[in-house]
Amino acid sequence: MGVRFLLLFIVGLCRAQYDPNTRPGRTSIVHLFEWRWADIALECERYLAPNGFGGVQISPPNENLVIGDPSRPWWERYQPVSYKLCTRSGNETEFRDMVTRCNNVGVYVYADAVINHMCGGNAGAGNHSTCGSFFNAKTKEFPAVPYSAWDFNDAKCKSRSGDIEDYRDLSQVRNCRLVNLLDLALEKNYVRSRITEYMNYLIDIGVAGFRIDAAKHMWPGDVKAVLEELKDLNRKWFPAGAKPFIYQEVIDLGGEPITDSQYFGNGRVTEFKYGAKLGTVMRKWNGEKMAYLKNWGEGWGFVPSDTALVFVDNHDNQRGHGAGGASILTFWDARLYKMAVGFMLAHPYGFTRVMSSYRWPRYFQNGVDINNWVGPPSNSDGSTKSVPINPDTTCGNDWVCEHRWRQIRNMVIFRNVVDGQPFSNWWDNGSNQVAFGRGNRGFIAFNNDDWYMNVNLQTGLPAGTYCDVISGQKEGNTSTPNDS
Numbered sequence: 431m432g433v434r435f436l437l438l439f440i441v442g443l444c445r446a447q448y449d450p451n452t453r454p455g456r457t458s459i460v461h462l463f464e465w466r467w468a469d470i471a472l473e474c475e476r477y478l479a480p481n482g483f484g485g486v487q488i489s490p491p492n493e494n495l496v497i498g499d500p501s502r503p504w505w506e507r508y509q510p511v512s513y514k515l516c517t518r519s520g521n522e523t524e525f526r527d528m529v530t531r532c533n534n535v536g537v538y539v540y541a542d543a544v545i546n547h548m549c550g551g552n553a554g555a556g557n558h559s560t561c562g563s564f565f566n567a568k569t570k571e572f573p574a575v576p577y578s579a580w581d582f583n584d585a586k587c588k589s590r591s592g593d594i595e596d597y598r599d600l601s602q603v604r605n606c607r608l609v610n611l612l613d614l615a616l617e618k619n620y621v622r623s624r625i626t627e628y629m630n631y632l633i634d635i636g637v638a639g640f641r642i643d644a645a646k647h648m649w650p651g652d653v654k655a656v657l658e659e660l661k662d663l664n665r666k667w668f669p670a671g672a673k674p675f676i677y678q679e680v681i682d683l684g685g686e687p688i689t690d691s692q693y694f695g696n697g698r699v700t701e702f703k704y705g706a707k708l709g710t711v712m713r714k715w716n717g718e719k720m721a722y723l724k725n726w727g728e729g730w731g732f733v734p735s736d737t738a739l740v741f742v743d744n745h746d747n748q749r750g751h752g753a754g755g756a757s758i759l760t761f762w763d764a765r766l767y768k769m770a771v772g773f774m775l776a777h778p779y780g781f782t783r784v785m786s787s788y789r790w791p792r793y794f795q796n797g798v799d800i801n802n803w804v805g806p807p808s809n810s811d812g813s814t815k816s817v818p819i820n821p822d823t824t825c826g827n828d829w830v831c832e833h834r835w836r837q838i839r840n841m842v843i844f845r846n847v848v849d850g851q852p853f854s855n856w857w858d859n860g861s862n863q864v865a866f867g868r869g870n871r872g873f874i875a876f877n878n879d880d881w882y883m884n885v886n887l888q889t890g891l892p893a894g895t896y897c898d899v900i901s902g903q904k905e906g907n908t909s910t911p912n913d914s
């Protein structure tokens with residue numbers, strides 16, 4: 431008995447960073463990409479909590495380089511200048527208010543931690559930062575941290591340009607600059623201590639975990655050393671001994687020496703194969719069809735389910751950045767996108783993240799969207815626009831709010847309802863009509879063929895009348911009519 435208890439206890443501790451810390455029965459998070467803290471606080475209270483969302487991934491909260499005033503790209507937030515909590519999303523007061531209000535309604539906050547690098551090496555003393563901190567990337571001085579020249583990796587980098595040139599060279603990917611971003615020397619105790627100080631500051635405020643940006647570009651052991659110094663979560667909202675949830679951005683589509691499994695010891699990884707493959711299936715490219723999804727998950731060569739953070743699209747690959755390629759489905763392909771997100775949320779594999787985007791003026795030249803840099807909806811002074819809610823519950827100001835689409839919101843609730851139930855009663859027609867259940871709690875059917883689906887299926891559900899929450903909405907004892 432004593433031994434058994436001890437073993438369980440140790441296993442529990444080791445697995446802690448894989449646990450999203452969401453409240454029981456809340457099984458998904460949403461990425462409110464580039465939202466202001468004030469809007470996220472409102473969204474937690476008015477929408478996310480009542481609809482069973484477990485948490486929010488936020489854009490990086492720390493001070494960054496201001497680029498190309500007034501037309502500012504979204505990616506400037508991936509160019510840190512200091513760890514002050516001061517960005518286009520808001521200042522520290524607003525950040526604290528958001529975390530407190532979201533936590534108070536049981537919707538937890540996951541910060542995007544940009545710890546691999548600082549800003550690009552060309553930003554000089556004449557450039558600006560979001561909080562006004564002085565810095566000079568040309569001389570590698572960031573006095574607001576402070577970092578100076580010997581806190582960066584350039585001496586270790588063996589590529590000709592100092593940038594990553596060859597993804598087949600593991601050392602280059604981790605020691606050289608990613609698109610000229612100044613690469614921090616994470617093997618140094620001093621650098622580690624500045625980063626853990628920043629992350630612990632966020633933990634004290636009440637965040638529940640971190641997306642580790644560019645984890646692929648850091649040595650797994652260096653990431654581990656940073657994570658080992660993190661505190662337990664704030665006792666005001668979390669149980670004693672709760673560890674921050676960790677999911678690392680490792681882009682592993684196969685064929686490179688850096689793989690997802692090298693990072694399992696630190697926490698979950700972002701499974702990029704998931705969205706790339708699901709998009710290929712839904713688009714019926716390469717002879718793929720939904721019938722093949724019967725063994726979706728590890729059967730498709732994905733990482734083990736309990737190490738996976740999964741998503742149909744993310745803020746990078748929805749606009750052709752990062753990885754995944756043209757197959758990635760986004761809100762621009764609304765019908766297929768709803769099916770893909772519905773499939774993800776119905777299927778038991780992985781921990782699920784829903785994307786919530788803004789519209790930008792897509793403009794393709796030679797197959798490339800030359801406007802894929804465009805930042806969030808903003809005012810003429812560069813400040814980010816708020817997220818107004820229309821009478822029909824959609825969002826204004828060009829915020830897409832996919833998480834408010836009925837099909838997606840209802841499937842977030844579906845996932846909560848079927849949590850822990852087995853994948854069951856699979857049916858397919860050998861083509862693109864498929865259906866499956868989750869034990870005796872829920873059942874879903876897809877028709878991605880071009881003809882009607884009219885079949886009798888074993889659902890596993892108790893006899894009764896059920897509401898189709900994709901096509902309609904359950905209101906009391908009735909289901910509202912189909913409007914899509």
Ligand SMILES: *[C@@H]1O[C@H](CO)[C@@H](O)[C@H](O)[C@H]1NC(C)=O
Nearest residue numbers: 468516520521522523524525
């Ligand atoms: C933070 O931002 C809010 C809203 O713009 C403002 O009212 C407040 O004065 C700011 N606080 C600090 C400390 O700058």
Ligand SMILES: *[C@@H]1O[C@H](CO)[C@@H](O)[C@H](O)[C@H]1NC(C)=O
Nearest residue numbers: 497498499550552553556557
């Ligand atoms: C800041 O630096 C970047 C180089 O990283 C440059 O392209 C940009 O024009 C500069 N912006 C301003 C406002 O000086």
Ligand SMILES: *[C@@H]1O[C@H](CO)[C@@H](O)[C@H](O)[C@H]1NC(C)=O
Nearest residue numbers: 859860861863882883884885
């Ligand atoms: C797919 O679906 C329909 C029934 O909905 C069926 O008539 C058809 O033969 C099925 N099989 C294939 C390979 O399309």
Ligand SMILES: *[C@@H]1O[C@H](CO)[C@@H](O)[C@H](O)[C@H]1NC(C)=O
Nearest residue numbers: 894895904905906907908909
């Ligand atoms: C819904 O149905 C149940 C069981 O048939 C019944 O007890 C309940 O009163 C109904 N509720 C409404 C709002 O019609």
